[in-house]
Amino acid sequence: MSTSLDLAAPAPAAPAVADDGVWLACIACGETFAPFETIRYTCDHCDGLLEVRYADPPTFGDFEGRGVWRYADALPFEEGVSLPEGDTPLHHVPRLETEVGVERLRIKHEGMNPTGAFKDRGMTVGVRVAQELGVGRLACASTGNTSAALAAYGARGGMETLVLLPAGKVASGKIAQAALHDARILEVDGNFDDCLDIVQELAMAGEVYLLNSLNPFRLEGQKTIGLEILETFMTDHGTYPDRIVLPVGNAGNTAALYKCFRELVQSGALAPVDVPKLTGVQAEGAAPMVEAVEEGNDEIRRWPDVETIATAIRIGNPVNAPKALPGIRETGGTAISVSDEEITDAQRALAGEGVGVEPASAASVAGLRKLRDRGIVGADEQVVCLTTGHLLKDPDAAFEAGNDPEPVPNDAEAVLDHIGE
Numbered sequence: 001m002s003t004s005l006d007l008a009a010p011a012p013a014a015p016a017v018a019d020d021g022v023w024l025a026c027i028a029c030g031e032t033f034a035p036f037e038t039i040r041y042t043c044d045h046c047d048g049l050l051e052v053r054y055a056d057p058p059t060f061g062d063f064e065g066r067g068v069w070r071y072a073d074a075l076p077f078e079e080g081v082s083l084p085e086g087d088t089p090l091h092h093v094p095r096l097e098t099e100v101g102v103e104r105l106r107i108k109h110e111g112m113n114p115t116g117a118f119k120d121r122g123m124t125v126g127v128r129v130a131q132e133l134g135v136g137r138l139a140c141a142s143t144g145n146t147s148a149a150l151a152a153y154g155a156r157g158g159m160e161t162l163v164l165l166p167a168g169k170v171a172s173g174k175i176a177q178a179a180l181h182d183a184r185i186l187e188v189d190g191n192f193d194d195c196l197d198i199v200q201e202l203a204m205a206g207e208v209y210l211l212n213s214l215n216p217f218r219l220e221g222q223k224t225i226g227l228e229i230l231e232t233f234m235t236d237h238g239t240y241p242d243r244i245v246l247p248v249g250n251a252g253n254t255a256a257l258y259k260c261f262r263e264l265v266q267s268g269a270l271a272p273v274d275v276p277k278l279t280g281v282q283a284e285g286a287a288p289m290v291e292a293v294e295e296g297n298d299e300i301r302r303w304p305d306v307e308t309i310a311t312a313i314r315i316g317n318p319v320n321a322p323k324a325l326p327g328i329r330e331t332g333g334t335a336i337s338v339s340d341e342e343i344t345d346a347q348r349a350l351a352g353e354g355v356g357v358e359p360a361s362a363a364s365v366a367g368l369r370k371l372r373d374r375g376i377v378g379a380d381e382q383v384v385c386l387t388t389g390h391l392l393k394d395p396d397a398a399f400e401a402g403n404d405p406e407p408v409p410n411d412a413e414a415v416l417d418h419i420g421e
Contacts, residue, residue: 004025004027004030004051005027005258005262005323005326005327005330006326006330007261007262007265007272007275007330007331008265008272009262009266010266011054011055011056011057011263011266011267012025012053012055013055014055015032017032017033017034017037018032018034018035018055019034019035019036019037021054021055021056022035022052022053022054022055022076023035023052023053024040024050024051024052024053024216025050025051025053026042026043026045026046026048026049026050026051027048027049027050027051027322027323028043028046028048028049028322029043029045029046029048031043031044031045031046032053033050035052035076036129036132036133038133039133039135039203039206039209041200041203041210041214041215041216042214048322049214049216049319049320049322049323050216051216051219051259051323052076052216052217052219052220054074054263056267057074057263057264057266057267058071058073058074058263058267058269059264059267059268059269060230060231060269062074063227063231066084066086066087067082067084067085067086067087068080068082068084068085068086068121068124068125068221068224069082069084069086069124070086070087070224071224071227074220074223074224074227074260074263075125075220075221075224076125076129076217076220077125077128077129077132079128080124080125080127080128080221081123081124081127081128081131081153081156081157082124082156083114083115083120083124083152083153083156084114084124085113085114085120085121085123085124085221086113086120086121086224086228087228088108088109088110088111088112088113088228089108089109089112090106090107090108090109090228090229090232090233090236090384091106091107091108091109091353091355092106093105093106093107093350093353093355094353095352095353096349096350096352096353096365099349100365100368100369100372101372101379102368102372102377102378102379102380102381102382102383103379103380103381103382104237104241104382104383105368105383105384105385106233106241106383106384106385107350107353107355107365107384107385107387108225108228108229108384108385108386108387109355109357109387110225110361110386110387110388110389111356111357111358111361111387111388111389111390111391111393112390114152115145115148115149115152115177116145116148116177116389116390116392116393117145117148117149117312117388117389117390117393118145118222118225118253118386118388118389119145119146119148119149119150120149120152120153120221121221121222121224121225122149122211122213122217122218122219122220122221122222122252123149123150123152123153123211123218123221124153124221125217125218125220125221126153126211126215126217126218126221127150127153127154127156127157127159127211128157129217130157130159130209130211131157131159133209135159135209136159136160137159137160137161137162137207137208137209138150138154138159138160138161138162138208138209138211139161139162139163139164139199139202139203139207139208139209139210139211140162140163140164140199140210140211140212141163141164141165141192141195141196141198141199141212142163142164142165142170142174142178142192142195142212143165143166143169143170143174143192143249143311143312143313143314143315144165144170144171144173144174144175144311144312144393145174145312145388145389145393146163146211146212147163147165147170147174147175147177147178147183147185148174148177148178148181148393150163150178150183150211151163151177151178151179151180151181151182151183152177152181154181154183155181155182160184161178161181161182161183161184162183162184162186162208163178163183163184163185163186164186164188164195164198164199165185165186165187165188165195166187166188166190166191166192166194166195167187167188167189167190168187169191169192169311169314170311171311171358171393171394171395171396171397172394172395172396173392173393173394173395174393174394191305191306191314191316192314192315192316193302193304193315193316193317196212196214196317196319199212200214212250212319213250213251213252213255213319213320214319214320218252219252219255219256219259219320219323220256222252222253222256222257223256223257223259223260223263224260225253225256225257225260225386226244226256226257226260226261227260229241229244229276229384230264230270233382233384237382239382240270240274240276241276241382241383241384242276242277242381242382242383243276243277243278243279243333243377243381243382243383243384244257244276244277244278244279244383244384244385244386245279245280245281245364245365245367245368245371245383245384245385245386246278246279246280246281246364246385246386246388247280247281247282247310247312247313247360247361247363247364247386247387247388248280248281248282248289248290248313248318248324248335249282249286249312249313249314249315249318249360250315250318250319250320251280251289251318251319251320251321251323251324252320253386253388254278254280254320254323254324254327254328255320255323255324255327257278257327258278258323258324258326258327258330258331259323259327261275261276261331275331276331276384277331277332277333277334278327278328278331278333279328279333279334279335279336279367279368279371279377280293280324280328280333280334280335280336280367281335281336281337281338281363281364281366281367281368282313282335282336282337282338282363283308283309283310283313283314283337283338283339283340283343283360283363284308284337284338284339284340285306285307285308285314285340286303286306286307286308286310286313286314286315286316287303287337288300288301288302288303288316288317288318288321289318289321289324289325289335290335290336290337292321292325293325293328293329293334293335294335298325299321299322300317300318300321300325302316302317303316303317304316308340308343309340309343309344309359309397310340310343310358310359310360310362310363311359311360311394312358312359312360312361312388312389312393313360313363334371334376336367336370336371336376338363338366338367338370340359342366342369342370343359343360343362343363343366344359344362344397344400344401345366346362346363346364346365346366346369347359347361347362347397347398347401348401348402349362349365350362350365350387351391351401351402355387356390356391356392356398357387357388357389357390357391358388358389358390358391358393358394358397358398359394359397359401360388360389361386361387361388361389362387364385364386364387365385365387368383368385406418
């Protein structure tokens with residue numbers, strides 16, 4: 001039986017509630033809603049996750065310009081609150097490619113967005129929607145990157161911003177960003193999932209406009225990662241990648257990329273056989289998605305206690321799992337967990353190619369290595385690894401992973417003697 005999340009599901013007809021061919025639909029019961037009539041995050045009828053739908057999904061020929069808003073025909077608006085964002089590099093890493101043992105390996109470095117993480121793509125759309133809805137106070141729960149992006153885009157849009165962080169669990173570089181962009185920072189005595197529970201309560205009470213990835217408009221901006229990967233890879237190599245490997249925290253990017261591919265299939269721009277396999281990677285100390293994939297479960301089990309050096313994916317209850325699990329399965333992908341040691345080793349390997357990323361980003365490369373060692377990824381595969389945040393997002397982790405400073409005397413001859421030893 002076909003569902004709306006099947007890869008081969010046809011483009012839906014616009015319901016009466018659509019606004020210029022755009023509407024919201026529940027992925028669980030199929031109920032549809034006007035997109036900007038009122039604030040809603042989940043279905044009024046069954047509390048299922050909502051998804052933005054389009055009557056006329058675009059093809060590659062419809063896009064022009066650069067950055068996220070090059071893809072305006074695949075988004076709810078022609079332009080958003082922009083810094084600007086997107087147009088991030090797809091790095092060649094020849095030594096790492098040889099070491100991993102795949103035909104081709106490219107690194108999509110989302111740390112090159114304005115605030116240093118992929119979250120900017122979602123915020124340029126999400127804050128624009130907030131303006132359309134006429135709300136004044138934005139809020140999020142965060143492991144760090146969401147708070148930095150929301151604070152920056154909220155400031156750009158002239159809106160008040162509130163962020164809830166798990167006390168003592170967020171990298172200093174990310175707190176500094178949110179603070180400098182004038183967000184109010186509330187440190188909660190709990191983990192990320194506790195913070196999200198609180199901010200959802202505030203949102204349902206009408207006190208704030210929620211811009212975590214539970215908000216369906218956030219994922220619209222994030223799906224442009226997939227569009228950029230496909231376009232650049234095709235330009236450079238004349239084909240699409242066989243597989244995209246990405247870190248998984250709240251599973252928003254996995255859900256967004258799958259939505260991107262489904263819409264391209266609906267428009268006829270992408271053949272189903274050309275859709276890359278979506279492959280998720282989590283830290284061993286926070287791996288509820290991996291557990292669900294390995295056990296064949298349709299739902300994830302919330303992990304109440306999570307711990308990993310990869311703070312950006314230290315999440316025990318991925319809210320987008322109902323969208324992401326079908327994406328992994330329908331594309332023939334998989335999921336795997338990696339240790340903190342494997343993450344740090346991958347971070348060093350990327351740095352050796354000049355690509356500086358925070359620990360959570362390196363999880364994708366660590367996962368690819370492990371899948372290749374197990375023979376799940378073949379030597380003939382062309383792979384893109386997504387890295388989600390910049391090296392300086394977590395300077396303490398970078399310092400721990402790097403070389404120690406070497407004290408030397410204040411004398412050139414002594415320095416030469418030291419480096420010659």
